[in-house]
């Protein structure tokens with residue numbers, strides 16, 4: 037895959053933010069994901085949110101794990117540093133990055149495989165530690181990058197690319213984040229910019245752990261039985277026409293619905309996801325009722341979207357550890373080294 | 388009867404969790420304060436309470452700090468191991484035990500001297516609380532030993548006073564228990580024995596400290612701000628000591644806030660991940676673990692190697708998996724550390740031998756990691772890390788600055804036309820990095836493991852991959868020049884010996900023993916991997932080189948052969964790996980045996 041930088045000429049009609057910058061200043065490199073992949077919509081929403089917040093585009097630290105989702109930090113905020121780490125371990129790397137410099141905006145991107153399977157432990161513990169960050173999971177219910185195996189967030193009974201049904205209970209990361217003490221928990225849908233952008237903005241300015249579970253369809257592994265676009269179908273019926281690894285271009289799947297209403301979204305695997313958008317009567321300040329609400333709606337087959345819980349006064353890890361206000365990475369010898377006199381006293385205490 | 392001064396091995400056999408550790412520690416400290424060189428060794432089970440534990444003190448006027456075979460005085464306080472303990476006393480030695488109950492006739496040995504003290508019965512009228520009684524038993528035998536061995540009583544009572552400062556109510560009963568024991572020794576036991584201590588000047592200005600505390604202090608002085616760790620014996624006390632000293636020495640004056648962050652992570656994967664994340668973002672950071680942790684950290688070590696992110700990892704080595712033997716010392720992670728991870732990786736490894744070196748390497752490893760932009764692994768072990776070792780005092784040159792390596796500032800970037808993260812501008816294989824948030828327009832890049840070109844742009848080009856891998860080799864050569872060089876004594880005597888880490892402790896004594904047999908050999912103490920030219924020169928200038936180490940597979944020997952393509956015939960393995968520390972007697976025995984079996988010529992014929 038070649039890597040082309042986008043031209044940086046500003047469109048005269050693009051809105052300018054408080055820093056005099058446009059959305060283009062917050063963009064990244066050209067995406068190498070499949071056309072129509074939900075993850076690209078999430079990246080676009082991050083770009084828009086950061087631009088609208090007028091945060092200097094170089095003041096972010098982007099960290100991800102491994103997966104299609106984890107590739108996305110290079111597709112937004114090109115002026116900030118990013119680190120594509122190892123599978124499932126974004127949380128630990130981000131913990132270190134945040135401890136080193138509390139002044140940067142931390143954006144962690146992960147996938148459902150990355151966070152709900154191999155990195156489940158790290159997900160749970162970074163939430164507990166309350167690192168001040170935006171934690172986004174691009175949740176597609178599958179392992180995109182390794183070609184369509186079930187992920188642990190996939191609903192029981194849905195079918196894989198090979199047609200086998202998922203036999204195991206799904207993990208709901210939003211419920212877990214609620215239970216583990218995240219001070220901001222939201223869920224949204226990649227195709228619902230109206231909802232997603234404000235949530236990302238709120239999460240970025242929230243102090244503490246802000247977790248957003250973004251349902252983000254994988255368009256490559258649309259393999260419900262009988263689908264004419266399924267891998268099986270193409271293999272059996274179209275070998276002479278296309279290769280088995282051919283992936284047709286897809287339209288982005290979007291959703292546009294009012295608070296307090298449902299929207300049934302057709303997923304690439306042929307299933308239908310019923311999203312329910314919480315309305316203004318919902319009180320997002322009660323952790324226990326939030327958990328209860330999400331679970332109960334879930335039992336009725338609905339995926340609740342919106343801001344599920346927020347505690348605006350929560351503390352973050354730096355407050356818990358009582359670290360200095362200055363970033364640790366800016367401290368110099370005079371701040372850090374106690375000097376030889378103190379060392380001689382240490383020696384004396386070991387005599 | 389002639390009296391032996393300051394030259395014996397005493398072993399305390401106790402039950403884990405019985406409070407013996409502090410009394411035994413006081414014993415060693417008292418001799419140390421009398422100016423006598425001592426080396427202490429804990430042999431303990433993976434258990435919190437109830438299993439046997441031993442504490443051994445080597446007392447040596449000559450300053451030999453390695454383990455010596457044989458026990459001259461056994462303080463046998465554990466009924467469960469009594470038989471074994473009686474058996475391990477050297478002929479002519481002494482057995483101190485609680486004779487409140489008589490010992491079985493079958494256990495009697497006529498080649499040792501029994502010293503019975505009715506500890507339990509004698510404390511019965513003194514302390515009514517049974518828990519106190521069992522605690523004071525330890526203090527009472529310490530009192531008895533002070534009489535038997537002629538230890539300066541004021542040194543001990545002074546220590547009690549400092550230990551219980553603030554808890555004054557405890558001082559008096561402790562001193563009383565000490566006196567009870569001491570008096571008993573004088574009244575009933577013919578104290579002092581022919582084995583005694585006496586004031587010496589052999590300690591000098593040295594300190595007595597465990598290597599883990601020294602490592603933590605080194606990291607503190609070296610400017611580490613982030614410490615992430617997961618508990619595992621024998622490394623836990625590194626993080627604990629860092630916290631202890633940082634809370635004292637690294638607090639902002641006005642705010643009282645901490646100029647450091649310590650995270651007890653959920654596992655070792657997270658611990659090294661935190662270190663890498665912090666270092667990527669410009670904070671000096673380190674973790675400490677043992678073999679199992681290194682296994683878990685391997686994937687991340689590979690990432691840091693390829694992504695060229697600094698990291699410092701202390702591996703306090705112990706024996707293999709699970710629990711039990713793993714709380715015994717070994718040097719068995721050499722290869723695992725040197726080649727940790729996947730896809731052509733190798734890491735600089737440092738081998739400290741003393742607490743002073745733990746301190747020095749604690750700071751230096753942070754400089755090296757920043758300079759080389761790669762993980763640095765420091766291989767200590769349980770012997771060094773968890774035992775109080777005699778050590779040169781620590782020193783810090785206040786004019787010293789941290790080497791933060793090649794990091795572009797915003798001003799540097801302003802002057803720069805193009806920034807290429809992985810360009811080898813200086814020809815040493817090390818590129819210039821930038822830290823997140825430095826500059827509004829320049830210097831940002833996306834850090835990946837592989838698949839990037841000199842400008843950190845994504846590519847899967849075979850040529851770019853190869854160029855990168857070659858540059859990493861150039862960096863490796865730079866590393867060989869920067870890491871601590873080997874300590875060498877080469878008088879071209881034909882035969883040499885290579886050793887490292889705690890295997891150095893018994894070496895002076897083993898060399899003495901060998902030279903009495905007419906065997907004189909040159910020495911090379913390796914202090915780091917990659918090996919500097921001096922190591923190759925040492926091997927090349929000898930016909931035969933013993934490589935002495937504490938693992939089964941002769942890992943350092945293999946590493947030498949692998950990296951420098953030395954002839955395997957030339958490097959003779961001398962390995963000890965049974966879980967105790969390697970002794971001078973063992974090294975001497977093995978080398979002597981090799982000389983005898985191969986009929987090698989000696990300097991002088993042995994005169995018997």
Ligand SMILES: Cc1ncc(C[n+]2csc(CCOP(=O)(O)OP(=O)(O)O)c2C)c(N)n1
Nearest residue numbers: 103104105123147148149150178179180181
């Ligand atoms: C240790 C390790 N095991 C396995 C893999 C292979 N792998 C790469 S991506 C991936 C799954 C990614 O799934 P998810 O996090 O859901 O991301 P998506 O591609 O669906 O966005 C796996 C298993 C790996 N990179 N590292």
Ligand code: SF4
Nearest residue numbers: 070073104180254255
């Ligand atoms: S495989 Fe799926 S998740 Fe990956 S880029 Fe394609 S659509 Fe997106």
Ligand SMILES: [Mg+2]
Nearest residue numbers: 147148149178
């Ligand atoms: Mg996924």
